[in-house]
Amino acid sequence: MTRSRKGLVHIDDVALEYSIDGSGIPLLVVGSSVYYPRTFSANLRQSCTLVCADLPHFVNLSPEFSLQAINFEFYSRCIEAVRVDAGLGKVVIVGHSHHGNVALEYARRNPTQVSHVVMIGSPPVDVSRTIAGAEQYWASSASEERKAILKDRRQAVDKDRLARLSPSEAYIAQYVTDAPLYWNDPTYDAAWVWEGMQFRMEAIHAFRDLYKSYELHWDSQSLKAPVLIIAGRNDFAVPPTLWESVLPKLRNTTFHLLEDSGHTPQLEQAEAFDNLLLSWLRSQR
Known part of the structure; x- marks a missing residue:
């Protein structure tokens, strides 16, 4: 069984922490090593090794950090640095909200390191x-x-x-x-x-700016891993209806709507979420 532990990687001027907990299929959850471990169930950790990693907009950045570095290329480098430092092979890359888009962009840039992609409450379109x-x-x-x-x-x-x-x-x-x-x-x-989250709002704004003209890049050449999209019926921030016109154009994709969830179904319907995720992973092996 994998012991709970923490790690730290430095990339450019940023210190990124990550936590590892559980045993089994490696799930690399991108976004925060503080926020996201709280949203996934203890039961999921019995079947999966849950690795939750910081991204630069959710850490206490130094004044010297250039916000221009916040882009998908740099974020993919950050995720890859965590994966290597944590000693992980191929991973299931997981992202919630806009972090799901980051996970997707990482998978496109690192197809040999990703077995599956999971997007939770993520938008397929730009901010407007x-x-x-x-x-x-x-x-x-x-x-x-x-x-x-x-x-x-x-x-x-x-x-x-x-x-x-x-x-x-x-x-x-x-x-x-x-x-x-x-x-x-x-x-x-x-x-x-x-609780315990420390970050600079300028970095949050820079991260959101990535989605001002965001286009969902989804082709068989750059994205080979199967993708699971999970949405909540009562998510009024990133509504499931955003996917209606997009899904027919996508291949190798599974969409699932959880009826009694809002924006964070892994916490709100933990048992249903866990069963759905594990069943899908088994079906895609």
Whole structure:
């Protein structure tokens, strides 16, 4: 059985931590070594070696770091550095939200190192189309109760307290407030998942800028691994409807919608998520 341990790699001016826990199929989850281990179940670790790795926008970057380095090429180098340092062979590359797009871009650039790709709550389009799709989905599919809860939560925000927070703390506070957009339970308190996270908002903005004109690159020459896309019915941030016009054009792809999940189905429907993922991995061997 794999023991729980942590590692650290340095690439250019960035220190990236990663955690390893569990035993079995190696799942390399990209994004954060703090946030993401909390979202995957203990049961999954009985069948998989869960490796959760930082990306530069979710660490406390030094002032010397150039935000121009935040791009898919550099991020793929970061992921590859973690994979090598952790002593992993071929991996199942996993990404949640926009980290799913990072996972996909890594798989395209490193096809011999990836056995499968898993994208969770990830958008197939750029930011403007994601926002437009989310607004439309909210208007047509959110219940009146959910809409009322969001309105009440936003009105209850202590604006004086919010103004005293750092930009990153305010970002987290807004995410927690906007629970009806992100969680199947519109009153869910996600503050615990963010505890200990330290990052610069300038880096978050630079990361999001990658998706201003994002195009989903998906061809058999650059992406050979099978891809699993998992979405939540009540994800009003990255709605599942974004995939409707895209999926018919994709090959070697499985799409699955979890009915009682929002943006983070691996946490919200852990058992169903685990069964789905492990079953799919077995079917694709």
